[in-house]
Amino acid sequence: MDKVLIQGGTSLEGTVRVSGAKNASLLMLAAVLLTDEPCILRNVPNLRDVHFFISLLQGLGVEVELLSPNIWRIQAKKIHANPPYDLVRQMRASVCLMGPLLGRLGQAALPLPGGCVIGNRPIDLHLHGLKKLGCTVELKNGIVHIHAQQLKGNHIFLGGRFGSTVTGTANILMAATLSSGITRIENTACEPEIVDLCHLLTCMGARIEGIGSPQLTIYGQQKLHGADHTLIGDRIEAGTFLIASLVTNGHLIIDQFHTQHLRALLHVLENSGAKMNITANQIEVFPCLNQLTPFEITTLPYPGFPTDLQAQMCVLAACIPDLSLLTERVYPQRFMHVAELQRLGVRITLEGSTAIVQGGQRLSGADVMASDLRASAALYLAGLIARGETQVHRIYHLDRGYENFEQKLQALGAKLYRTAE
Numbered sequence: 161m162d163k164v165l166i167q168g169g170t171s172l173e174g175t176v177r178v179s180g181a182k183n184a185s186l187l188m189l190a191a192v193l194l195t196d197e198p199c200i201l202r203n204v205p206n207l208r209d210v211h212f213f214i215s216l217l218q219g220l221g222v223e224v225e226l227l228s229p230n231i232w233r234i235q236a237k238k239i240h241a242n243p244p245y246d247l248v249r250q251m252r253a254s255v256c257l258m259g260p261l262l263g264r265l266g267q268a269a270l271p272l273p274g275g276c277v278i279g280n281r282p283i284d285l286h287l288h289g290l291k292k293l294g295c296t297v298e299l300k301n302g303i304v305h306i307h308a309q310q311l312k313g314n315h316i317f318l319g320g321r322f323g324s325t326v327t328g329t330a331n332i333l334m335a336a337t338l339s340s341g342i343t344r345i346e347n348t349a350c351e352p353e354i355v356d357l358c359h360l361l362t363c364m365g366a367r368i369e370g371i372g373s374p375q376l377t378i379y380g381q382q383k384l385h386g387a388d389h390t391l392i393g394d395r396i397e398a399g400t401f402l403i404a405s406l407v408t409n410g411h412l413i414i415d416q417f418h419t420q421h422l423r424a425l426l427h428v429l430e431n432s433g434a435k436m437n438i439t440a441n442q443i444e445v446f447p448c449l450n451q452l453t454p455f456e457i458t459t460l461p462y463p464g465f466p467t468d469l470q471a472q473m474c475v476l477a478a479c480i481p482d483l484s485l486l487t488e489r490v491y492p493q494r495f496m497h498v499a500e501l502q503r504l505g506v507r508i509t510l511e512g513s514t515a516i517v518q519g520g521q522r523l524s525g526a527d528v529m530a531s532d533l534r535a536s537a538a539l540y541l542a543g544l545i546a547r548g549e550t551q552v553h554r555i556y557h558l559d560r561g562y563e564n565f566e567q568k569l570q571a572l573g574a575k576l577y578r579t580a581e
């Protein structure tokens with residue numbers, strides 16, 4: 161296992177190119193199962209989760225080839241319906257194999273995903289939608305067995321206690337592309353990664369109306385064909401670097417992503433006094449830490465404030481004198497980073513699903529433990545501003561979702577290096 165050692169106190173400077181979107185890549189690696197023809201996916205980030213998903217595809221009989229860094233050729237000529245359980249169990253996102261397997265083969269068998277460190281993550285909405293498409297669902301020995309004689313279009317409401325579901329929307333949408341008839345899904349997730357998935361599916365011959373809205377209409381087809389698609393940039397990685405620039409009072413240009421995908425973050429930062437120059441695909445962030453005022457955020461499904469940036473925003477709140485409030489409405493228990501940030505000197509307390517941060521204290525380096533992907537990023541950011549050395553342990557979480565994070569930070573002047581435990 162590796163850890164990272166961070167020497168805090170450097171302001172980041174320079175230009176960083178954002179990698180392809182992790183969450184889009186996982187959905188698309190599932191979508192290629194919908195056709196037996198080859199698909200080319202470009203701008204796929206080189207991440208642990210991606211390699212993991214590729215192994216899952218190989219386990220299903222899919223042919224994969226890395227054409228050049230970040231470009232994959234994938235052909236699901238002959239596949240079977242039982243992905244290797246040992247792999248599926250290790251990655252929650254493998255749940256989005258369900259829709260494509262049902263569309264293509266009429267059956268799927270996957271272990272029911274267990275609890276997760278960021279909270280309870282049920283799949284009731286996925287199963288509700290699939291049943292509406294005519295599937296039968298049976299749970300045997302922890303494995304969900306789903307069958308469909310024929311998928312039939314239907315009218316589906318896909319909302320739950322916490323609003324829409326991203327991978328649930330993807331599953332129903334992908335299954336519906338290979339159904340008979342018309343499917344109308346209401347309360348769909350509108351995340352940019354779902355929009356990007358719709359674009360890939362359209363390139364594959366799917367007919368989808370309402371792309372980007374909370375109501376999608378899918379005209380089922382008998383067959384989809386191969387496609388060549390370039391993934392969008394990762395808005396969460398971009399947001400993480402944006403926050404890194406602010407907390408280190410740095411001067412960064414964050415390049416090659418759709419800045420409109422970060423509207424909710426940019427709105428909060430502008431109101432807080434951040435100095436930024438924003439164009440369609442790039443943000444320049446100027447040193448302005450001393451001018452920032454406290455903020456309040458509430459995480460919500462897109463276009464609301466992304467839960468995947470909540471932990472990093474706790475670090476920004478720690479840098480701003482006075483009280484900031486961060487409320488989690490997507491994963492109410494997603495606060496594993498709180499105790500670790502306290503070790504670095506952040507004055508942060510929890511009231512229900514709200515983190516209250518009294519900012520303005522100087523942080524000092526400590527040994528901290530990464531608990532999940534975005535919490536890891538928050539600890540890196542805190543380490544960059546803490547006095548002295550911070551050691552972040554269990555950083556394998558970070559490798560799941562940030563491509564070359566340490567190299568990118570080093571190129572911007574950060575003093576950090578990775579070493580074995």
Ligand code: UD1
Binds near residue numbers: 284322323491
């Ligand atoms: C996706 C993202 C993840 C992000 C999350 C929320 C991928 C691979 N992962 O996860 O990075 O943090 O969206 O933006 O794209 N829920 C139910 N029943 C269900 C499904 C979900 O109650 O059947 C609840 C969840 O517990 C959660 C909320 O709905 O409280 C949103 O979850 P969902 O959008 O499904 O998250 P993921 O798709 O797993």
